[in-house]
Amino acid sequence: MLVYLNGDFLPLEQARVPVLDRGFLFGDGVYEVIPAYGGRPFRLTEHLRRLNHSLGAVRMEAPLENDQWRQIIQRLLDQRMGEDQQIYLQVTRGAYDKRLHAIPEEVHPTVFVMATPLTPRDPALVEQGIAVVTVEDIRWQRCDIKAITLLANILAQQSARDAGAHEAILVRDGLATEGSASNFFLVKKSVILTPPKSNHLLPGITRDLVLELAEKADLPWREREIPVAELREADEVWVTSSTKEVMPVSRLDGQAVANGKPGPMWKKMDALYAEYKAQLQQRLKDSGHE
Numbered sequence: 001m002l003v004y005l006n007g008d009f010l011p012l013e014q015a016r017v018p019v020l021d022r023g024f025l026f027g028d029g030v031y032e033v034i035p036a037y038g039g040r041p042f043r044l045t046e047h048l049r050r051l052n053h054s055l056g057a058v059r060m061e062a063p064l065e066n067d068q069w070r071q072i073i074q075r076l077l078d079q080r081m082g083e084d085q086q087i088y089l090q091v092t093r094g095a096y097d098k099r100l101h102a103i104p105e106e107v108h109p110t111v112f113v114m115a116t117p118l119t120p121r122d123p124a125l126v127e128q129g130i131a132v133v134t135v136e137d138i139r140w141q142r143c144d145i146k147a148i149t150l151l152a153n154i155l156a157q158q159s160a161r162d163a164g165a166h167e168a169i170l171v172r173d174g175l176a177t178e179g180s181a182s183n184f185f186l187v188k189k190s191v192i193l194t195p196p197k198s199n200h201l202l203p204g205i206t207r208d209l210v211l212e213l214a215e216k217a218d219l220p221w222r223e224r225e226i227p228v229a230e231l232r233e234a235d236e237v238w239v240t241s242s243t244k245e246v247m248p249v250s251r252l253d254g255q256a257v258a259n260g261k262p263g264p265m266w267k268k269m270d271a272l273y274a275e276y277k278a279q280l281q282q283r284l285k286d287s288g289h290e
C-alpha cells in the first residue's frame with residue numbers, strides 16, 4: 001500500500017517521520033478523515049474547507065492547493081479502484097533541531113495522507129442503536145479545530161468503552177456539545193435539534209449534511225443549545241460522523257432512549273442519507289469526477 005509523505009508516494013513501511021517532528025512532540029498539527037464510496041471522495045470540497053479552516057486557526061499556511069490535495073487523494077484511492085475507503089490526512093508543523101514551543105520562523109510542514117479500507121457500520125448496531133454515556137467535556141476552547149491533539153477525546157471514548165457503550169456525549173456547563181468523535185442530534189416532538197456551531201464543537205461534515213437533507217425533505221429542524229437533561233427526555237438521539245453516518249442511540253447512561261428502539265425520524269434520515277450517497281455516486285460516475 002502506497003501512502004503520501006512530503007511529496008512522495010511510498011510503501012507505508014518505508015514512510016518515516018523524524019522524532020523531533022512537532023506532531024510527535026507537541027501534537028502540533030491538524031487532520032481530516034474523508035470517506036470515499038466507490039473510490040470517490042465524499043463531500044471533499046467541504047472537508048478541504050474545514051482543513052483550511054483548521055490550518056488557518058493554528059497559524060499554518062496551507063501546504064497544498066485544493067487541486068493538489070484532490071490529485072493525491074485520487075491517486076491513493078485508485079490503488080483499490082472502486083472500493084469504499086477512508087482517507088486519513090495529517091499536516092503537522094514539521095521537524096526542527098530544537099524543541100521549542102514558539103512557532104519557527106520558517107515552517108516546513110510534514111504532510112501525510114493514506115487511504116485504508118472503510119470499515120462498514122455494524123448492521124446489528126444500526127438496527128438496535130448504540131449505547132452512549134455522558135461525560136464532562138474537559139477539552140480546550142477551540143474544539144472547532146480538527147487538531148491531532150486528542151487526549152481528552154481518547155479518555156472520553158475510553159469512559160464509554162469502560163461502561164460497555166460505544167460513544168460518549170460531552171457535557172460542558174450543563175450543555176451537551178458533541179460526541180468524543182461525532183456530533184449529536186435529538187428529536188423532540190418531531191423536531192430535529194442539534195447545538196449550533198461554536199468553538200465548543202467540531203463543525204461535522206455529516207452534521208451539516210443531515211441538516212441539509214432535513215431542510216430539503218421539509219423535516220423541521222433547529223439549532224439551539226441542548227441542556228443535558230433534555231437528552232434524557234428525547235424521543236430520539238442520533239450521533240453522526242463520516243464513518244458512523246447517522247447512528248441511532250438506544251441507550252443513554254444505562255437508560256433506554258424513549259422505547260429503546262431506533263425511531264421513525266432516524267429511519268427517514270438514514271434513508272435520505274443513503275439516497276443522497278447513491279445519487280452522488282451516480283452523478284460522479286456520469287461526470288467522471290467530483
Ligand SMILES: Cc1ncc(COP(=O)(O)O)c(C=O)c1O
Nearest residue numbers: 181182183202204205206241242
Ligand atoms: C470531535 C468530533 N466531532 C464531530 C465529528 C464528526 O465530524 P464528521 O461528520 O466531519 O466526520 C468528529 C469526527 O471524527 C469528531 O472527532
